[in-house]
Amino acid sequence: MTEKIASREIVIFNLGKEKFALYTDQVKSIEEMQDIVPVPLAPEYLAGLINLRGEITTIIDLRRRLHLAENSQIGPDVVIIIVDYNQETAGLIVDRVDSVETIKAVPKDVPDSIKKAANGRFYDKVIDINREKIIILNLDKILSLEEVK
Amino acid sequence: MDTAKYINLFVAETREHLVSLNQALLALEKKPDESSQLDEIFRSMHTIKGMAASIGLDFIADLTHKGEDLLEKMRRRQTAAASEEIDLIFSVLDFLEEAVGLVAAGKQPDQSLTQRCRELVGQIVGLTAVAPEAAPAKVSSNGGSDFKRINPLKTEKSHVFKIRILLEQDVSLKSARAFLILHTLERIGRVAYTVPERHDLESEKFDRGFTIFLVTDREDQEELRNDVSCADVEDIQIEEVREESAEEALERKTIGAFVQLAQEKAKDVKVSVARLDSLMNLVGELVVWRERLKQLAVQNGDPAIQDGVDKIAQIASDLQQEVLTARLVPMSEVLDRFPRVVRDAAKGLGKEIDFTVQGRELEMDRAILQMLSEPVIHLLRNAVDHGIELPHKRKQAGKSQLGSIALTALKQKDQVLIKVVDDGQGFDLERIRRKVIDNGHLTAIQAAELADQQLYEYLLLPGFSTADKVSELSGRGVGLDVVKRRIEEMGGSFAMESRPGQGSVFTITVPLSLAIIRTLLISADDQTYAVPITQVKEITNIKLKAMKTLHGKRLLQFRNRVIPVVRLASVIGLSPETGIGEGPALIVERQGAELALLFDSMIGQQEIVVKPLSRFVKGIKTFSGATIGREGRPMLILDLNNIAV
Numbered sequence: 008m009t010e011k012i013a014s015r016e017i018v019i020f021n022l023g024k025e026k027f028a029l030y031t032d033q034v035k036s037i038e039e040m041q042d043i044v045p046v047p048l049a050p051e052y053l054a055g056l057i058n059l060r061g062e063i064t065t066i067i068d069l070r071r072r073l074h075l076a077e078n079s080q081i082g083p084d085v086v087i088i089i090v091d092y093n094q095e096t097a098g099l100i101v102d103r104v105d106s107v108e109t110i111k112a113v114p115k116d117v118p119d120s121i122k123k124a125a126n127g128r129f130y131d132k133v134i135d136i137n138r139e140k141i142i143i144l145n146l147d148k149i150l151s152l153e154e155v156k
Numbered sequence: 157m158d159t160a161k162y163i164n165l166f167v168a169e170t171r172e173h174l175v176s177l178n179q180a181l182l183a184l185e186k187k188p189d190e191s192s193q194l195d196e197i198f199r200s201m202h203t204i205k206g207m208a209a210s211i212g213l214d215f216i217a218d219l220t221h222k223g224e225d226l227l228e229k230m231r232r233r234q235t236a237a238a239s240e241e242i243d244l245i246f247s248v249l250d251f252l253e254e255a256v257g258l259v260a261a262g263k264q265p266d267q268s269l270t271q272r273c274r275e276l277v278g279q280i281v282g283l284t285a286v287a288p289e290a291a292p293a294k295v296s297s298n299g300g301s302d303f304k305r306i307n308p309l310k311t312e313k314s315h316v317f318k319i320r321i322l323l324e325q326d327v328s329l330k331s332a333r334a335f336l337i338l339h340t341l342e343r344i345g346r347v348a349y350t351v352p353e354r355h356d357l358e359s360e361k362f363d364r365g366f367t368i369f370l371v372t373d374r375e376d377q378e379e380l381r382n383d384v385s386c387a388d389v390e391d392i393q394i395e396e397v398r399e400e401s402a403e404e405a406l407e408r409k410t411i412g413a414f415v416q417l418a419q420e421k422a423k424d425v426k427v428s429v430a431r432l433d434s435l436m437n438l439v440g441e442l443v444v445w446r447e448r449l450k451q452l453a454v455q456n457g458d459p460a461i462q463d464g465v466d467k468i469a470q471i472a473s474d475l476q477q478e479v480l481t482a483r484l485v486p487m488s489e490v491l492d493r494f495p496r497v498v499r500d501a502a503k504g505l506g507k508e509i510d511f512t513v514q515g516r517e518l519e520m521d522r523a524i525l526q527m528l529s530e531p532v533i534h535l536l537r538n539a540v541d542h543g544i545e546l547p548h549k550r551k552q553a554g555k556s557q558l559g560s561i562a563l564t565a566l567k568q569k570d571q572v573l574i575k576v577v578d579d580g581q582g583f584d585l586e587r588i589r590r591k592v593i594d595n596g597h598l599t600a601i602q603a604a605e606l607a608d609q610q611l612y613e614y615l616l617l618p619g620f621s622t623a624d625k626v627s628e629l630s631g632r633g634v635g636l637d638v639v640k641r642r643i644e645e646m647g648g649s650f651a652m653e654s655r656p657g658q659g660s661v662f663t664i665t666v667p668l669s670l671a672i673i674r675t676l677l678i679s680a681d682d683q684t685y686a687v688p689i690t691q692v693k694e695i696t697n698i699k700l701k702a703m704k705t706l707h708g709k710r711l712l713q714f715r716n717r718v719i720p721v722v723r724l725a726s727v728i729g730l731s732p733e734t735g736i737g738e739g740p741a742l743i744v745e746r747q748g749a750e751l752a753l754l755f756d757s758m759i760g761q762q763e764i765v766v767k768p769l770s771r772f773v774k775g776i777k778t779f780s781g782a783t784i785g786r787e788g789r790p791m792l793i794l795d796l797n798n799i800a801v
Contacts, residue, residue, distance in 0.1 A: 044790045045683070048729040048776050056773075056782060056790035060651035063782045063790045065772040095770055148773070 016109050017134075019141055020088065020101040022070050027101075028134070028143045035089040035096065037104060054100055059089065064100040072149060074134045092150050099149070108136050114143055162332045166203065166207045167260040169339075172251065173200040177249055178496045179593055185499070197245070198227045204252065209358050215265060215273045216255055222280040223248050229284050230788055244279055244778075246496075251276055315396055316348070317380065322391040331360040331669040333388055340383055345372025357360060364390075369397070377749035392749060429522060432483055437673075437690075439472075439479045446472045478693040480521070480669045487565050488516035490529050495655060497533055501540040508547050508558045509540060515565030520572050521669040524696045527646050528574070528666065532637040533660050535576045537562065538636075543580030543660055553657065555579070567668070571648075574664040583654040585611060616640050644784045647765045672768055675793065677759035677785075678742070680723075681730040684791055686764055687742065691796040694743040699753060703737060710737060712752050719743065720801075727799050728778055744796045751801065766793060 017028040018037075043066050050073035051115040057064050066087060084103035088094060114132030121127055131145040184193040201223050208216035223245065230237055251272060258265060265273075319341070327333060334357040341347055347354075348369040352362050358441035374380055377394045384392055399618045446469050480656030491513050498511040518730045544550075544559035544630040551557055562577045592614050598606070615636050638649045676695075702713050703721060710721045721741070725731050741752045764783040773779070777798040783789035 042789060046773050047730050048778055049773055053772060058644065058784055058788055058790050059649065060645040063767050065770045097772060
């Protein structure tokens with residue numbers, strides 16, 4: 008079992024100076040940044056809705072969701088990562104897609120110090136890629152609704 | 157008496173006949189020596205004539221009468237139909253289509269229409285007059301000639317009934333009444349002949365009574381009586397005629413044969429689309445209130461109430477399902493018009509095309525089907541115009557001279573997949589690339605790096621067309637971008653594929669049924685929202701002088717009532733409440749009290765397809781759903797019953 012997980016592929020992307028990753032099998036496609044229709048009264052991290060080939064898709068500002076930098080400025084490389092979750096599609100805004108890597112080692116648990124931070128629950132595992140620490144995100148938690156009221 | 161009923165009947169029936177006429181004529185064009193199609197065409201033409209005459213549309217009756225002459229001549233000659241004859245009949249059908257549209261809209265035929273009618277009659281006379289063997293100037297229209305050509309085909313189950321009808325005294329439009337009865341009977345069986353003759357019935361040459369000989373495999377006379385009896389009929393006598401005597405009687409009338417039976421259509425009822433739509437709207441509202449009621453029941457906590465609400469909710473769901481099913485119509489209603497479209501387009505361009513349609517029997521929501529028609533026609537014209545090459549070019553390329561376009565519809569779960577496949581030249585990738593560069597979308601280097609599939613995406617940009625000049629057919633500034641947008645507005649998707657030299661495939665995916673509501677589109681703080689019309693009591697323009705402030709709340713003096721005023725933008729949290737408050741406003745009623753909601757501007761009205769909001773935004777009760785708006789952007793649907801003030 009662990010063998011199998013260890014040989015999965017991940018998509019690495021930037022949020023500010025930090026690097027995060029999602030497993031490729033969670034990612035449906037990567038789309039260019041586009042006109043997002045805001046949803047009034049929605050939580051701050053909910054950027055709005057887009058028309059993705061006829062499907063109305065909810066877009067989440069991942070920086071805000073992870074309580075990272077305050078100013079989520081839209082840079083030239085900003086893209087939307089479309090993820091599939093429980094048969095529902097959503098998009099995550101990230102600053103830049105870095106690369107796709109095959110992970111060979113078994114990802115480690117996130118250190119307790121980080122896990123206890125406000126955004127700790129969004130972090131799943133940590134892995135070293137090219138001597139850099141990359142956090143694999145917990146998609147389940149990111150898309151969970153406990154805060155949406 | 158209400159003649160509108162007969163006009164509606166005429167319009168509906170004639171449209172049906174025009175569809176089958178077009179089909180039969182197309183089949184005849186493919187195999188000009190198959191006379192069975194001619195019989196079919198003749199029958200439909202004859203029915204239209206009868207209906208037109210009975211409601212006093214003389215010009216249509218005249219034209220179709222001449223049409224019968226031409227068809228009769230073609231039948232007698234027993235040689236292949238000439239293409240000029242077929243073209244002329246096509247023109248007649250087009251004319252009829254237009255005339256029926258006019259009648260349906262309640263308009264009188266104008267000068268140019270009657271003039272064109274005369275021209276068509278003239279053309280037919282021209283064709284029928286030069287017949288080598290003098291065709292009879294007048295074709296008997298008693299229906300006898302119909303039956304002469306049908307082979308005797310009698311089943312053991314057939315019964316022959318003599319039905320005598322006596323109309324009430326002083327019935328107006330006797331001919332229409334007689335026609336209606338004949339029409340009903342023709343759905344049950346075959347009308348062998350009538351006394352007086354049908355022609356005389358149609359031109360009102362009878363007093364009050366007439367007799368119909370009907371061949372049917374129905375047995376029950378009472379059932380028959382029920383079907384025939386209607387208002388204005390005083391008496392009906394039905395007796396069964398023994399087979400021999402029936403045959404004798406028919407022989408006497410030189411009607412060689414009859415029979416061919418009984419579609420069990422009598423069990424169906426025609427319901428107008430408007431009525432279905434209003435039913436659908438009511439059910440739609442019922443479903444909205446069901447949700448509300450469910451919430452209330454949960455809050456209330458009384459198990460008996462919850463139980464009752466659950467039952468009602470279940471019934472509402474079943475009802476919704478039934479209504480949705482009732483709205484389903486076979487795709488053939490739309491697909492059957494397409495062969496004609498392709499034929500005309502191909503003919504105009506000198507192309508030879510074999511067009512096939514699959515999936516006619518598939519059923520889908522009437523509204524979607526209607527909305528699909530235009531984009532599909534566009535794709536077909538596109539395939540004829542840009543896809544299929546001219547015969548000599550195809551030959552050069554080593555292909556069959558006959559191009560092929562296939563339209564297929566198939567069901568996948570709760571979606572319908574429609575494909576238009578052609579074996580033409582495919583997209584000209586170089587040309588698209590050049591255009592992408594010329595239009596400044598990309599640099600030459602970027603364009604060269606682009607994969608083919610990505611290149612196609614540019615074809616979907618508004619105004620992007622590779623055609624050097626606007627073509628007669630598919631041009632007119634309408635491009636694939638419009639097709640894509642229409643499909644997306646319906647909640648569907650659009651994709652395309654192409655292989656140079658081998659052809660293209662266009663795929664449309666749409667839902668089988670829709671939840672459609674009528675909405676007002678309004679804007680507030682630069683965003684457009686849809687508001688269900690049923691939630692709006694009134695729209696008014698608020699002037700400052702009509703308002704006053706009381707305890708910091710703004711109130712509007714409106715028709716002897718005083719209503720609180722708020723800005724929509726601030727209610728939905730877009731911007732803080734400000735002092736100013738002039739402009740358009742919606743008067744809504746919520747929780748039993750009226751409220752005026754100021755907004756920025758009114759954009760219009762639109763029927764929209766409601767898509768549920770994703771889990772992530774469902775918690776926000778202010779919005780009941782979303783839709784794809786006019787520019788292809790998502791648009792939120794406001795739920796005024798649930799806004800928090």
